[in-house]
Amino acid sequence: MLRRKRFWFAIIAILPTFAIFGWVRMFPIIETLRLSMFQWNLLSKNKPFVGFDNFIELFGDDQFLDALTNTAVIAFGAMAVTIPASMVLAAVIYHRTKSRFAGFYETAVFIPHVVSLVPAAMAWKWIFDAKLGPLNAAIVAMGGTAQPWLFDPVLSVVCIIFLVSWQTLGYGVLIYLVGFRNLPKSVYEAAQLDGASGLQSFIYMSVPLLKPITLYVSVVTLISGFNVYTQAYVLASDTQGAPGRQVRVLVLDMLENSFQNFRVGYAAAEAVILLSIVLLLTAIQFGLLRQKGDR
Amino acid sequence: MSAKARTRRNNALIDILLFLICFVLLTPLILLVANGFKTPAEMLVWPPTLFPKDPTLENFQKVFTETPLLRWIFNSLMFALLSTIAIVATSALAGYIIGKFPFRTINIIFVLFLTTAIIPFEVYMIPLYFQVKALGALNSIGGLLIGYLVMSFGIFLIRQNVIASIPDELLEAARIDGAGEFWIFWRVVLPLLKGPLAALAVLAFFQAWTTFAWPIIVLTRKTSFTIEVGLANFQSAYTVELSLLSAASAAVMVPSVLAFVLLRRHFVEGITASGMKE
Incomplete structure (x- = not known):
């Protein structure tokens, strides 16, 4: 009787949340999967079923392939910068935990991560600006030649990698700091007694011991890298000075197909590919973690 | 030099290095705020100035009223x-x-x-x-x-x-x-x-x-x-100048950075909890 009463309380209390979840998460996710198999141009009433045609077309679509390449380069590039940088930085900050500046370091490193993307991207846009930006001014002052940072197809991708890394660095440092704090202190004391230097204990002990954290931060960085959009949008947008070159990324290509070319089914197919990439990355992470646990 | 003095010197060097890194990381944001105080004409000067020569509040006034x-x-x-x-x-x-x-x-x-x-x-x-x-x-x-x-x-x-x-x-x-x-x-x-x-x-x-x-x-x-x-x-x-845009961005960014600094403890708690979910 009591159990029954409690059961009904639980059901009634949780129903609104479950209903919202079904409505704003489950339904659109299933809808994405469904729409990817249809051709729908937004205006016409009929949506013919086309099976995997959208996907087949995507892999012959230069714009999509360009977007996929750029996005992958940005995601892996940002990871390659973020992981070593945040690990070393976290190690150094952890080393100075007792310093009265420790709080300041943590805060300062983390601020780029919490600042809204648009103002942050605007700041970088000015720095990279070919005609007015301080970066070129500094290069010229040192005797180099000014670079068209936001115009050149390669350099503009480099700029986005830079911007993304700048923002994820603080997140990486934060997670690594937690990792360092959880490491067994006795092992380090033993190493010190055996005459290991700080650098040696970092390379031979911290790096391997922190592997699960590295794995986690890598996957999070990669996934957020694959969803990059705002940075490309703002860096390319038209301010005085000069408009940047549009770096085509997946989300941008997807939104363009949906809302400018009115090809919703086609855009949904792109979303499904993005989803597959994310699921694959997550599966790899879990796989590697489990492998480690077995040993 | 005794071992203790050496450690102290090393730590001081590390502190200086960390201050430098923090400063570099925050530079884009500092420059953005500085740009908000520049006149439109100064924004077009080459080489660019890092800090406004004669700071003006005009951008902020304009941005909020217009x-x-x-x-x-x-x-x-x-x-x-x-x-x-x-x-x-x-x-x-x-x-x-x-x-x-x-x-x-x-x-x-x-x-x-x-x-x-x-x-x-x-x-x-x-x-x-x-x-x-x-x-x-x-x-x-x-x-x-x-x-x-x-x-x-x-x-x-x-x-x-x-x-x-x-x-x-x-x-x-x-x-x-x-x-x-x-x-x-x-x-x-x-x-x-x-x-x-x-x-x-x-x-x-x-x-x-x-x-x-x-x-x-x-x-x-x-x-x-x-x-x-x-x-x-x-x-x-x-059709706005970069100085106006910077002023608007700065006006939005500064309060949110302050809010973050004040709420950092809660924020960090939430983020680290999300990292530990596996």
Whole structure:
């Protein structure tokens, strides 16, 4: 009787949340999967079923392939910068935990991560600006030649990698700091007694011991890298000075197909590919973690 | 030199290095604020000046009086606030139920929902857009809110805390005293969850405040923009100078950085909890 009463309380209390979840998460996710198999141009009433045609077309679509390449380069590039940088930085900050500046370091490193993307991207846009930006001014002052940072197809991708890394660095440092704090202190004391230097204990002990954290931060960085959009949008947008070159990324290509070319089914197919990439990355992470646990 | 003195010297060097790194990381933001105080003419000078030669407040005056900046800030605040309330309320209730009412049906549905947490919002935002459109809620805070009513991680966070810090005996004692289930939740459980709820609230607020991809498709009318969309579309809507844009960005950024510095403890708690979910 009591159990029954409690059961009904639980059901009634949780129903609104479950209903919202079904409505704003489950339904659109299933809808994405469904729409990817249809051709729908937004205006016409009929949506013919086309099976995997959208996907087949995507892999012959230069714009999509360009977007996929750029996005992958940005995601892996940002990871390659973020992981070593945040690990070393976290190690150094952890080393100075007792310093009265420790709080300041943590805060300062983390601020780029919490600042809204648009103002942050605007700041970088000015720095990279070919005609007015301080970066070129500094290069010229040192005797180099000014670079068209936001115009050149390669350099503009480099700029986005830079911007993304700048923002994820603080997140990486934060997670690594937690990792360092959880490491067994006795092992380090033993190493010190055996005459290991700080650098040696970092390379031979911290790096391997922190592997699960590295794995986690890598996957999070990669996934957020694959969803990059705002940075490309703002860096390319038209301010005085000069408009940047549009770096085509997946989300941008997807939104363009949906809302400018009115090809919703086609855009949904792109979303499904993005989803597959994310699921694959997550599966790899879990796989590697489990492998480690077995040993 | 004694070992102690050497350590002290090394630490001082490390401190200097760390200060330099922090300074470099914050430089873009400092320059952005500095640009907000420059005259339009100074923005066009080559080589660019790092700090304004004769600082002016004109940009800020102009931005607040001649553009809908305040309106956008208001929209963003409302959206972030309502989203925070919705996420905290749903997470608290659902997290408690899932943590303390071990019914199979509920648990199965919970695991199903938890798996949606790994799916990025960008994947399903187009169908969600059509749902909002069907409701006639485009260009409104309500429509915006539909994407940000729940957070799987929030439910998970509260559930973990409920399991770890609320003993069954406490709930049983209250039940024996004849307390109703909702009363227990409200008077016994919620006060014990203050810490994690605060962390979640800060996280939810910043998430909504900084979101961009979703508002940019849902909002097309200038008056309904959030601050992020407003700033990004500034140049197409008004022919403005970079100095004005910088002033507007700075005016928005500085308060949010201050808010973060004040709330850092909660923020860090939330973020690190999200990192430890595996």
